[in-house]
Amino acid sequence: MAANTGAEPSNAPATRGRPRASSKAMLEEAASELFLENGYARTTIEQITQRAGVSRNTFFNYFSAKSDLLWIELDASLTALTDALVATPPETPPLDAVERALLVTARGFSAQRAPLVLTQYEVMGIDGELKAAGLARALAHADAIELFLSTRLAGPDAALTARAVALAVVGAAAAAVGRWAADGPDREPLEAYLARVVHPVVAGYGSDAPTPARRDPAIG
């Protein structure tokens, strides 16, 4: 990602070629301003790059789509989640591991720094496209959880269960994050919100019984 823009001491294979002139952060900042001023839909990539002082094409050197700009915080969350999952001791029950990893990840969102999109989405004029882009990010989280679970669950329905748990847990977490963001600065830490809604899902699938017995509900 960052080729020349510092952060690496010096012993990495010295990079050749022209160094990056405009950082991702500059584009992000310009975009945030414009989104808040005019809303997301009425902000063009051209306006963003103009304010950032680069050419329009440069934008696509850093982002693959305009919607990428909104969910950067979630990208960080994804790597944090992945790290937390791989750091799990092998003897931890898989579902408990997922729950804990989510709560650990939640600590990365301090009470003050909620993702911009979530707190300001009214003024930014969020709509279907934006929600969908956010959901795609959520799906990436689910993929990480599913991958982790599929290596630790057993039984005939392991694959289905892994995916179901992953999507269900991420759904519940999304609800918690949304509520937390909406509650404004005077709120409990995100971790508390998450714990409340994520645990029932994990408990329902039975953290100690990977493949729970199916109980037919009365229908019709």
Place this chain on the structure above:
Amino acid sequence: MAANTGAEPSNAPATRGRPRASSKAMLEEAASELFLENGYARTTIEQITQRAGVSRNTFFNYFSAKSDLLWIELDASLTALTDALVATPPETPPLDAVERALLVTARGFSAQRAPLVLTQYEVMGIDGELKAAGLARALAHADAIELFLSTRLAGPDAALTARAVALAVVGAAAAAVGRWAADGPDREPLEAYLARVVHPVVAGYGSDAPTPARRDPAIG
């Protein structure tokens, strides 16, 4: 939706104006063919409308976006789900009602007629955009469930719980549908898949205890 295209006896306020010439179904059929022939991304709206024998602009009389074409079956599923929810007798525990409504809705997908996107998505070249459009549909299902639950749940965290349950249940359901579609024509009915993964979620949130007591898991 259908203004002049039959189906209404005659006592509805007689429709005036030019009758619709090209039906949605014609566009859908043309699009399905082209998607299977060339893939989704390499099929343009112009090609679709040409094959359907209408002008390009007419497309947007029937659909708001190209991606609408892929998830039509899910739109039908949404109305079915909404109907099933409102048809619930008031004394049914809310979470049980959601579970039943989902299973009832699943019957609409016979073993033979799986949504086209799900069965053919390799050849159609599904990608991020497509997933996002599908997720937006899933979100609509969650909204319907949330709306239902928010009128029936009580307690301080009712709103959060309603949304969490809705998103979690829809997530689990999505996993089931995906697996069911992938399993090909020789498979159990979708209802069975759904029951297996949806019930644990409902049970976890406690179908008879709308606001379950929070149990703190050991962390760190």
Place this chain on the structure above:
DNA sequence: GGGAATAATTAGATCAAGTCCAACAATTAG
């Protein structure tokens, strides 16, 4: 039968997202 009112369709212009390619600029390795 002959208009108004109504609604679908169409053509055409326009905008913005995203892709592609070739030229140019800045840097490092030798």
Place this chain on the structure above:
DNA sequence: CTAATTGTTGGACTTGATCTAATTATTCCC
């Protein structure tokens, strides 16, 4: 200094999506 490497830029192009005005087909009413 030269060559290789890499970021940046300009420009053309495709396509999805919006908008407006004009055209066409139909029903209602006289």
